[in-house]
Amino acid sequence: MSVPLTIVDSVLTAEEPTMTICIANASWVISWDGTIARQRYLRNVDVAFDEDQIVFIGERYGGECSERIDGRRLLLMPGLINLHTHPWSEALNKGFADDFGNPALGFMAMYDMMPGWVESKKSSTVSATVAYSEMLKSGVTTTVDSSPPYDGWIDLVAKSGIRCFFGPCMSSAVWNRSGTDSFGYDWHADDGASRFDVALSIIDEACCHNSGRLSGVVFPEQVDTCTAAFLRKSADAAATRSLPTQIHAAQSVPEYLEMQRRHGCSPIAWMDDIGFLGPRLTVSHGIFVNDHSWINHAGNDVERLARAGTSVAHCPTVFARTAAALEGFARYRAAGINIGIGTDTFPHNMLEEMRLAMYLARVDARSIEGTTTSDIFEAATVGGANALGRLDLGRLAVGAKPDIVVVDLDEPLMQPTRDPLRSLLSTASDRAVRDVIIGGAFVVRNRKVMTLDYAGALGELNSLAQSNENMIPKIDVLHRTGLMLAPLSL
Numbered sequence: 174m175s176v177p178l179t180i181v182d183s184v185l186t187a188e189e190p191t192m193t194i195c196i197a198n199a200s201w202v203i204s205w206d207g208t209i210a211r212q213r214y215l216r217n218v219d220v221a222f223d224e225d226q227i228v229f230i231g232e233r234y235g236g237e238c239s240e241r242i243d244g245r246r247l248l249l250m251p252g253l254i255n256l257h258t259h260p261w262s263e264a265l266n267k268g269f270a271d272d273f274g275n276p277a278l279g280f281m282a283m284y285d286m287m288p289g290w291v292e293s294k295k296s297s298t299v300s301a302t303v304a305y306s307e308m309l310k311s312g313v314t315t316t317v318d319s320s321p322p323y324d325g326w327i328d329l330v331a332k333s334g335i336r337c338f339f340g341p342c343m344s345s346a347v348w349n350r351s352g353t354d355s356f357g358y359d360w361h362a363d364d365g366a367s368r369f370d371v372a373l374s375i376i377d378e379a380c381c382h383n384s385g386r387l388s389g390v391v392f393p394e395q396v397d398t399c400t401a402a403f404l405r406k407s408a409d410a411a412a413t414r415s416l417p418t419q420i421h422a423a424q425s426v427p428e429y430l431e432m433q434r435r436h437g438c439s440p441i442a443w444m445d446d447i448g449f450l451g452p453r454l455t456v457s458h459g460i461f462v463n464d465h466s467w468i469n470h471a472g473n474d475v476e477r478l479a480r481a482g483t484s485v486a487h488c489p490t491v492f493a494r495t496a497a498a499l500e501g502f503a504r505y506r507a508a509g510i511n512i513g514i515g516t517d518t519f520p521h522n523m524l525e526e527m528r529l530a531m532y533l534a535r536v537d538a539r540s541i542e543g544t545t546t547s548d549i550f551e552a553a554t555v556g557g558a559n560a561l562g563r564l565d566l567g568r569l570a571v572g573a574k575p576d577i578v579v580v581d582l583d584e585p586l587m588q589p590t591r592d593p594l595r596s597l598l599s600t601a602s603d604r605a606v607r608d609v610i611i612g613g614a615f616v617v618r619n620r621k622v623m624t625l626d627y628a629g630a631l632g633e634l635n636s637l638a639q640s641n642e643n644m645i646p647k648i649d650v651l652h653r654t655g656l657m658l659a660p661l662s663l
Contacts, residue, residue, distance in 0.1 A: 193222065194223075196219065196579070198218070198244045199220060199244030199249045202249045203249070212251075219233060221238060222613050225575070226575060227569060227571055246582045247580065253315075253557075254514075255317065256486040257319065257516075258308070259319055260304035260308075264301075264307075265638045278425070280496060281424075303630045305521075307522055311606060314609065315561075315566055315567075317338045317340055317455075317515070318330065320342065322341050322342075327339070332624055333625050334623075336576065337379070339379045339390070341371065343372040344361075344365050344368065344393060345399045345400045346360040353650065353651060364400055369407075369410075372391075404420075417560065419456075422444065423461045424460060428461070441462055445481060451483060452483065455513065457486035459499070459505075460492060476508065484556070484559065485505060485510055488518070489526065489529045490517065502538075524602040527549050528602065531598065549598065575611075575612060576612070578609055578610075580593065586604055606620070642655035
């Protein structure tokens with residue numbers, strides 16, 4: 174369990190920095206109550222912060238400030254934590270992967286698209302620019318970026334202003350395709366050692382970046398593409414650096430059956446048996462556990478996750494497209510599993526992801542209990558922070574990082590404002606996000622991304638997507654065209 178920060182009123186002393194911003198008399202503030210370890214509403218209070226931390230939350234800020242902003246008709250809330258996403262490619266899949274899935278492989282599109290689907294350096298940069306802009310505009314202030322290394326990756330993320338945990342892809346094997354209804358594995362002769370070294374060098378570079386906003390997560394890519402030795406080496410590297418780990422696991426029926434064939438148990442049980450589960454690990458996506466309705470095997474995967482203190486990164490959109498869902502959000506939470514939320518795929522709109530997570534969880538449980546607006550918001554803020562081991566993120570409290578989302582209560586879709594968080598998640602979404610502040614700096618101001626050329630990247634997206642689609646016949650096992658794989662909807 175996390176150790177809660179406590180909200181106290183504070184006044185600047187002469188030794189504290191003077192470059193302080195105060196948002197005065199904010200109509201609503203979602204603050205962290207350390208006495209009950211929960212988010213709560215405050216009304217008509219000031220929030221003051223410098224580039225390092227929040228220095229004041231209370232009725233009146235009496236210190237000097239470089240800028241004072243009128244907080245009337247504003248909601249201030251902590252920045253959202255996108256616990257799992259792939260910015261380098263997903264924006265390019267819009268219009269292609271929406272209805273795409275292989276029924277012979279659990280309707281998972283990834284087995285058809287990932288082997289050999291290699292974007293250019295240019296397309297990776299453009300896709301990531303679009304994805305990061307979408308994240309920022311929807312209130313994401315911290316993300317875990319799992320991408321294959323590409324030139325300029327660290328520089329682009331640093332420029333965006335976001336707080337990022339780099340998770341370079343690495344594994345012992347990659348998937349291959351020899352037919353339309355099956356896939357296999359190409360195992361690296363060095364058990365992925367060269368990819369491991371590249372990934373760790375990127376993480377080390379990010380952790381030393383002078384922005385102070387970049388860090389790393391050791392990310393062996395998929396449970397079925399990693400040997401036990403590779404996972405143990407990954408865990409050791411993370412422990413040496415005091416970093417979290419993350420892995421794709423329990424993300425498809427084919428993966429589950431493959432691990433059952435190899436080891437006679439589920440992916441979760443195997444990771445537990447080799448000692449890889451633990452409190453610094455996040456499993457993305459943790460859906461296909463032994464008692465999922467598509468599996469129905471004996472076992473205790475959910476109990477194993479809870480007992481190990483392992484978190485789950487819940488990304489409902491990408492799986493809902495292929496008729497799959499976590500079973501279920503409320504059940505995992507009741508078992509004691511820490512859950513965070515990630516976008517994984519397009520759109521990289523965290524608020525819409527949260528809304529879908531809430532509605533699907535209620536349908537799954539046939540109940541609202543256990544999946545309230547508050548429960549989903551906790552997952553998208555402190556749930557992600559706890560998974561990353563960062564108790565200074567995902568909450569507005571004195572001493573926490575100054576990562577703040579400013580919501581415009583005058584946005585028509587926020588009306589009425591009886592309960593602004595409900596209006597935001599259920600109706601307004603990113604349309605009401607006016608400003609986003611990370612490390613005390615405005616990265617979105619008056620709904621415009623200040624750090625990246627969002628419009629310019631969008632202007633290049635169509636031609637790059639078409640170029641990628643033109644490559645499909647060269648890499649598809651049956652040399653099908655993009656229109657054959659994913660016909661137009663009309």
